[in-house]
Amino acid sequence: MTVSTPSVNKLVIIGIGLIGGSLATGLKQRGGCREVIGIARNQQTCADAVRLGVVDRAYDNLEAIAGELTAGDVIFISVPTLSVDLVLSQVRELISPDVTITDGASVKGSVQKAVERIYGDVPAQFVPGHPIAGSEKSGVTAANPDLYVNHRVILTPSAETGAAHLQRVTTMWQTVGAEVLEMSVAEHDDVLAATSHLPHAIAYSLVDTLAQDIGNPNIFRYAAGGFRDFTRIASSDPIMWHDIMRANKDSVLTALDLFIDNLMRLRSSIESEDSDYLLEVFTRAKTARDHFTNMLTKES
Amino acid sequence: MTVSTPSVNKLVIIGIGLIGGSLATGLKQRGGCREVIGIARNQQTCADAVRLGVVDRAYDNLEAIAGELTAGDVIFISVPTLSVDLVLSQVRELISPDVTITDGASVKGSVQKAVERIYGDVPAQFVPGHPIAGSEKSGVTAANPDLYVNHRVILTPSAETGAAHLQRVTTMWQTVGAEVLEMSVAEHDDVLAATSHLPHAIAYSLVDTLAQDIGNPNIFRYAAGGFRDFTRIASSDPIMWHDIMRANKDSVLTALDLFIDNLMRLRSSIESEDSDYLLEVFTRAKTARDHFTNMLTKES
CATH class of the missing domain: 3.40.50.720 (NAD(P)-binding Rossmann-like Domain)
Structure with missing residues (x-):
């Protein structure tokens, strides 16, 4: 314009x-x-x-x-x-x-x-x-x-x-x-905690788990392109993200707790070999994610 | 060739x-x-x-x-x-x-x-x-x-x-x-659990958290490109990933537990406003991820 x-x-x-x-x-x-x-x-x-x-x-x-x-x-x-x-x-x-x-x-x-x-x-x-x-x-x-x-x-x-x-x-x-x-300010901060701040916390923590907690110094050698995409946001500016996590503390903790609960349910279903639950979550997530991508594609 | x-x-x-x-x-x-x-x-x-x-x-x-x-x-x-x-x-x-x-x-x-x-x-x-x-x-x-x-x-x-x-x-x-x-078979399964199976479990669980547990039907509307990259692997075939989680159960659970521990430490540091810990993790992860990307770039 x-x-x-x-x-x-x-x-x-x-x-x-x-x-x-x-x-x-x-x-x-x-x-x-x-x-x-x-x-x-x-x-x-x-x-x-x-x-x-x-x-x-x-x-x-x-x-x-x-x-x-x-x-x-x-x-x-x-x-x-x-x-x-x-x-x-x-x-x-x-x-x-x-x-x-x-x-x-x-x-x-x-x-x-x-x-x-x-x-x-x-x-x-x-x-x-x-x-x-x-x-x-x-x-x-x-x-x-x-x-x-x-x-x-x-x-x-x-x-x-x-x-x-x-x-x-x-x-x-x-x-x-x-x-x-x-x-509203409150809706903005909740929405961004879920769609942006939570994914950044997860990406940083995942890369740190591999770099720090897994006992294999060559671990990144075997990662493929999916891992590169998945962790791209972990290359973001640490000071900026430190500030955001502190400034939006309450909404970030709420979103993190929802995610940790969801992940713990997934963990249990892997442990108990609950095929129905695994397929339900993976299928629901794929459907939601494909829908989101189609939405973005139509716009641009 | x-x-x-x-x-x-x-x-x-x-x-x-x-x-x-x-x-x-x-x-x-x-x-x-x-x-x-x-x-x-x-x-x-x-x-x-x-x-x-x-x-x-x-x-x-x-x-x-x-x-x-x-x-x-x-x-x-x-x-x-x-x-x-x-x-x-x-x-x-x-x-x-x-x-x-x-x-x-x-x-x-x-x-x-x-x-x-x-x-x-x-x-x-x-x-x-x-x-x-x-x-x-x-x-x-x-x-x-x-x-x-x-x-x-x-x-x-x-x-x-x-x-x-x-x-x-x-x-x-x-x-x-x-x-x-x-x-060896054992090393392969541990390495892939960390670099591939764990990220897929996390991506599926994150998208499911947003689709299912966050009470905002428009939540994906506000997600940006970083979210699209981060969740790309959640569009993978659910049956294939169900099979992998079951077949590599023990190594996946080990990697998941290391990640959940790391994420819980990050959660605590956000709650207690521990700036030193947040900056340490974010900086370490960024360094590891940038190093990994440079490695891939040099190869291709």
Whole structure:
């Protein structure tokens, strides 16, 4: 979707990694903003982002540009989940209430708590969001202008969220090819715990079991392509996933307990050679998974 | 690798699915045998296999061709693991001791027991094998002549295995592009339990948890590409995997218990917010997984 009048004037990306960098290049390429400014603590990241054309300008601090931001500008916070607090404190101190603020954190409950703690309530200018896209690659060099095409972005606005701010953020994501959905913070965190955070916990634990607990140093030599696909997400950034597991602790534990119960039933059925149960679970899972794949195929 | 003198005269595939069909087309295409004969209970499968050019001839019973087989011919048994027994009984009754027999079952302990029960010992003509390749697709229509290129085939010969038979099977797999390794039956079953059977049990159980135990009928709508990769193996054939879980019960339970212990430790560390442990596991797993991927990349 190419827009003739950009929905965003200046786009400020705080934290220039895969998620922020992909939004920056995607929006610029489609004429969805007039300028992209990057903010990163690391000066090398700033230099790389400018050199790669991901941003037009970059600074290692928000103060440098805070004064020039006004209505129509959007700040996108895409730092690791547990660093959102620190960034929000600076934003509250430096940024005008006319500027639209959104974020890309994978857990929305912890962001909402941070906003309430820092602002006293959730200000109209803040539109919590989460693009459901990613890669086991990370960093500004992995930025991809088409990362969000045919992906979903979930926004979790509250009654206080300003309509114009919500519309601006919605249009911004649609411009880079995403489908925008809205749901409550609690539903978002439960859904993502099940479909994303739980699979990551399992993948990390499986690879760690093989690397650490199975007494065969050559074990990975005998793994095939299915194992490579199955464990791809275990190559994700450890700090990012540490933050997510902590920030979404309650929902992750609920999902983990449901999975552990299901796995223990499967274990019992293997031990007792309960063919009916094994076939029932495998067939039900295959049906659900094939249905999910057909759904994805139809969309893209 | 194209051979001027075929190492195999007639190749007989018993069970014409993905595994047998891929060996048949791969070997024929590379001149590694003079003729391929398919045996399948289902007459439609026989007709499809001939029509698709996967085999030269096909029959719904072994009796039809048993008399014409002699030294230099190879029988490849590629039926579901728990059907190997029945096939072996017919093979013992009908097939000359000069014919080389091998198989593709994912579990070697159960095959060895079946052979010992049916033959009294492991005959020199029998070379147990397992090509570590596959796909979530199955059936003769999925047959792929390049399925085994750069994949490993594990053979588990015993002291009684005839050298000429072992050499013929080794050359056959090398001709279709595979690397052939030898190990003991027990090591094979432990290694595959960890790298293949355990991941399949986990993937089936995870998808079943989402489909069955999480109270959200739209849950799969919010899953992203990482979930699709992670759960690909849950689209595998349920009967095949039921058979494997039963046939390799002891090794699967051992691997499952190691995984459940590791996952319970991870669960505790999320509950107690033990950042050090979380980062340690995630970093160790990422390192092991990246190392494994680099290993695969270098090979292909």
